[in-house]
Amino acid sequence: MKKRGDWTVISKEEAYDNPWIAVFHNDVLDPSGNPGIYGHVHFKNRAIAILPVDENLNTWMVGQFRFPLNSYSWEIPEGGGPVGTDPLEGAKRELREETGLKAGLLKPFLEMDLSNSVTDESSVSYIALELSEGRPKEESTENLQRRKIPLFEAFQWVEDKKIRDALSVASLIKLQLIMYKNNIRDYPALLEYFKYFNPGTDIGNP
Helix, strand or coil, X not given: CEEECCEEEEEEEEEEECCCEEEEEEEEECXXXXXXXXXXXXXXXXXXXXXXXXCCCEEEEEEXXXXXXXXXXXXXXXXXXXXXXXXXXXXXXXXXXXXXXEEEEEEEEEEEECCCCCECCEEEXXXXXXXXXXXXXXXXXXXXXXXXXXXXXXXXXXXXXXXXXXXXXXXXXXXXXXXXXXCCCCHXXXXXXXXXXXXXXXXXXX
């Protein structure tokens, strides 16, 4: 038996494995000492999201069909990178592949645990500034649409539930809150803020 916080794991068995996830079945004692089972999914990649903003306060949205939901989704550029590797390199790659953009400044500004009752998946979101445009390079699994829209319209898309993807919603709301709390209304101020932004500090104190 092995303790896992206030849970006790009696036995653990791998039920499924592929290059991206592993699914485990655990026989457990819950925090009250009652026997039960707990299934959890281990993610081999860390989720990475990138919120690009140009000098006119435009951003880029990516549309694609999401197989698990059987529905279409509008999102900020997203992807993943192997756990234990530098997510910054993954952010550069995903931004270039999905939008063709390169960023002179990429700063992490949001970290999250996703669906933490059943998975160990974590995420990091970057803001991308000082952009230069190029040609996107999609993977074979992707069939993407791209839209360049005003950043404040993207905020409205969240309000209107046109964006439902959790990483996109959280990243856009976090940026909106940063801009509101620091009275940021133009690109030069946004760039100045993130040049000195320390991800470990409070939201209003770069």
